[in-house]
Amino acid sequence: MSKKSLKSKQSDHTEFSSSVSRIQIIQSYLHRYPWLSSAGVLILAILSFSFFNSNFLTPGNLSLILQQVSIIGALALGQTIIILTGGIDLSCAAISVCCMMIMAKSGMGDPYIENDGLAIWLAFPLGIFIAALAGAFNGFLVTKFRLPPFIVTLGTLNIFIAITILYGSGRSILENEIDPFLLELSNIFKIGEFVVTYGVILMLLMYAFFAYSLRFTSWGRHVYAVGNDPEAARLSGISVDKVLMSAYLVAGLIFGLTSWIMIGRIMVASPNVPSDYNLVAITAVVIGGTSLFGGRGTVFGTLIGACIVGVFQNGLTLAGVDLNFQVLAIGILIIFAVTLDTWVRRVKV
Amino acid sequence: MAKPVLEVKNLIKTYGRVIALDGADLELYPGEVLAIVGDNGAGKSTLIKCITGAEKADSGKIIIDGAEVSFNKVQESRLAGIETVYQSLAVAPSLDVTANIFLGREIRRGGLFGQLSRMMDSSLMKKDAQKYISSLGIETIQNINQAVETLSGGQRQAVAVARAVAFSQKIIILDEPTASLGVRESSQVLNLIKNLQSRGLPVIIISHNMPQVFEVANRIQIQRLGKRAGIVTPKTHDMKDVVAVMTGALKLELKDQTLNSVT
Numbered sequence: 001m002s003k004k005s006l007k008s009k010q011s012d013h014t015e016f017s018s019s020v021s022r023i024q025i026i027q028s029y030l031h032r033y034p035w036l037s038s039a040g041v042l043i044l045a046i047l048s049f050s051f052f053n054s055n056f057l058t059p060g061n062l063s064l065i066l067q068q069v070s071i072i073g074a075l076a077l078g079q080t081i082i083i084l085t086g087g088i089d090l091s092c093a094a095i096s097v098c099c100m101m102i103m104a105k106s107g108m109g110d111p112y113i114e115n116d117g118l119a120i121w122l123a124f125p126l127g128i129f130i131a132a133l134a135g136a137f138n139g140f141l142v143t144k145f146r147l148p149p150f151i152v153t154l155g156t157l158n159i160f161i162a163i164t165i166l167y168g169s170g171r172s173i174l175e176n177e178i179d180p181f182l183l184e185l186s187n188i189f190k191i192g193e194f195v196v197t198y199g200v201i202l203m204l205l206m207y208a209f210f211a212y213s214l215r216f217t218s219w220g221r222h223v224y225a226v227g228n229d230p231e232a233a234r235l236s237g238i239s240v241d242k243v244l245m246s247a248y249l250v251a252g253l254i255f256g257l258t259s260w261i262m263i264g265r266i267m268v269a270s271p272n273v274p275s276d277y278n279l280v281a282i283t284a285v286v287i288g289g290t291s292l293f294g295g296r297g298t299v300f301g302t303l304i305g306a307c308i309v310g311v312f313q314n315g316l317t318l319a320g321v322d323l324n325f326q327v328l329a330i331g332i333l334i335i336f337a338v339t340l341d342t343w344v345r346r347v348k349v
Numbered sequence: 350m351a352k353p354v355l356e357v358k359n360l361i362k363t364y365g366r367v368i369a370l371d372g373a374d375l376e377l378y379p380g381e382v383l384a385i386v387g388d389n390g391a392g393k394s395t396l397i398k399c400i401t402g403a404e405k406a407d408s409g410k411i412i413i414d415g416a417e418v419s420f421n422k423v424q425e426s427r428l429a430g431i432e433t434v435y436q437s438l439a440v441a442p443s444l445d446v447t448a449n450i451f452l453g454r455e456i457r458r459g460g461l462f463g464q465l466s467r468m469m470d471s472s473l474m475k476k477d478a479q480k481y482i483s484s485l486g487i488e489t490i491q492n493i494n495q496a497v498e499t500l501s502g503g504q505r506q507a508v509a510v511a512r513a514v515a516f517s518q519k520i521i522i523l524d525e526p527t528a529s530l531g532v533r534e535s536s537q538v539l540n541l542i543k544n545l546q547s548r549g550l551p552v553i554i555i556s557h558n559m560p561q562v563f564e565v566a567n568r569i570q571i572q573r574l575g576k577r578a579g580i581v582t583p584k585t586h587d588m589k590d591v592v593a594v595m596t597g598a599l600k601l602e603l604k605d606q607t608l609n610s611v612t
């Protein structure tokens with residue numbers, strides 16, 4: 001068959017139903033670049049908030065949003081890797097808080113004894129190690145016992161919270177008791193009028209690293225393949241369990257580093273840091289265009305998703321809107337994002 | 350006759366109370382096309398999965414070039430030069446054609462840079478993938494950057510076949526490779542099988558399509574209720590005979606290959 005006749009047939013077709021095919025084009029673009037719709041939502045949100053409030057689009061406020069995003073963003077990064085494998089981690093924030101308490105408390109020791117704690121070069125790696133271990137524990141339960149990640153991490157969420165409270169005796173550790181190294185990421189520098197914390201920089205560095213790994217290394221490709229269809233991945237010669245295990249372990253490491261950002265941001269180590277961070281992180285991932293069914297999405301999208309959450313929270317607070325409306329708005333966004341994802345996944349080009 | 354490349358002896362595989370293989374045997378000789386036919390659930394797919402290490406048989410022997418092997422995972426049989434198109438195709442839908450062809454054996458960039466960065470050599474893989482696809486003679490896949498889920502069922506099958514053909518060194522196993530292909534594409538795959546044979550590569554093909562089986566196969570193994578019910582050749586028997594044995598209407602004598610009614 002000649003290509004010419006095929007082409008003319010296609011153009012006939014588009015003339016007849018141009019509106020349908022335009023929707024199909026949008027659908028296939030979203031299919032290829034799942035973060036496009038999130039970027040649209042982010043721009044729309046920024047435009048409307050700045051329209052209603054002149055204080056919104058100021059360097060000071062944008063800097064603040066970025067700082068607020070650094071914790072959710074870092075958590076959502078680890079979460080993205082796990083969701084890409086087709087899993088989910090409800091325990092992400094609990095791991096961070098646990099790690100934070102271990103670093104702060106082991107570094108402090110008995111508050112009534114001078115210089116009682118571990119040296120910071122021990123306390124810090126210890127915390128990160130425990131976070132990685134916690135991630136690996138999730139991965140172990142998921143791979144060895146074939147338990148659904150949702151149930152596993154619901155269980156470990158509670159376990160990690162309990163351990164944290166027991167270990168920290170339920171007591172917060174205040175700024176003056178925390179080793180200065182742990183507060184390092186609260187330091188700032190200025191780019192013009194923008195104020196950037198080192199915590200934001202660490203978050204962005206982690207994003208760059210994992211954007212690279214997922215896109216350009218075979219490990220990243222296997223993460224997607226396992227999320228697509230674990231059985232197909234296995235038959236294609238991929239060690240599915242190893243990939244899953246590495247994903248949970250790496251996520252644990254990210255949650256560990258997140259705890260460093262966390263301390264720098266809230267300047268206190270407390271076992272009762274907001275427990276809804278894990279859900280907010282999942283929200284950011286989903287709004288960022290990553291499919292909860294696994295195998296589809298990007299960390300770049302997640303970064304946009306985290307910014308959307310940050311912009312909504314900040315913008316609605318600035319507008320003096322009741323906190324419940326913020327929750328409502330985020331809820332609507334989630335439903336919207338998942339509906340869009342389901343629609344886009346039906347694409348046939 | 351020459352020594353078999355692959356021998357399977359008395360393989361047993363159960364899934365809970367389901368007996369998928371009930372003492373299955375198989376011999377594959379150098380350079381031949383062996384077809385396996387049988388009803389749904391006769392254990393054809395299970396048999397080849399046990400051979401490739403995708404499943405572990407409960408008992409029995411698998412012998413390659415005279416040495417007993419025991420593959421615990423697909424990677425190991427791949428290393429031994431066995432490539433397989435599984436019935437389920439085993440592709441990752443959201444990845445593109447190139448990524449799927451190189452799935453599980455991505456090529457990394459060379460040199461120190463490649464070692465440190467662990468970066469894949471995307472342009473090389475793309476070039477090779479294009480080569481494999483076009484050597485298959487299936488032109489309907491225009492863009493190898495296309496996600497596999499956007500391909501038709503037949504095109505997906507073509508990707509899986511291209512992958513197996515490209516990498517097989519010793520044996521190639523095709524589990525219903527023409528199931529969702531059109532007439533033209535089917536005959537392309539059949540030609541491909543004949544090509545492989547002329548390259549000296551032995552082929553196992555599972556198919557429900559009798560005319561196709563009779564066109565390409567040197568020998569036809571009939572699988573029934575988890576074991577071999579007989580072996581015939583297209584020269585000595587016709588499709589009616591094969592179907593009769595497959596369904597158990599007639600019984601094939603193993604020693605002289607005569608057909609007898611079931612008593």
Ligand SMILES: Nc1ncnc2c1ncn2[C@@H]1O[C@H](COP(=O)(O)OP(=O)(O)OP(=O)(O)O)[C@@H](O)[C@H]1O
Nearest residue numbers: 364367368369387388389390391392393394395396
């Ligand atoms: N993973 C599994 N779990 C449980 N039972 C299975 C599994 N795989 C195969 N079986 C059973 O083993 C038997 C043989 O299945 P198999 O897929 O090998 O048949 P087949 O000959 O390939 O059939 P078809 O022509 O339909 O592909 C069937 O009864 C099937 O239900």
Ligand SMILES: [Mg+2]
Nearest residue numbers: 393394395436
């Ligand atoms: Mg089968």
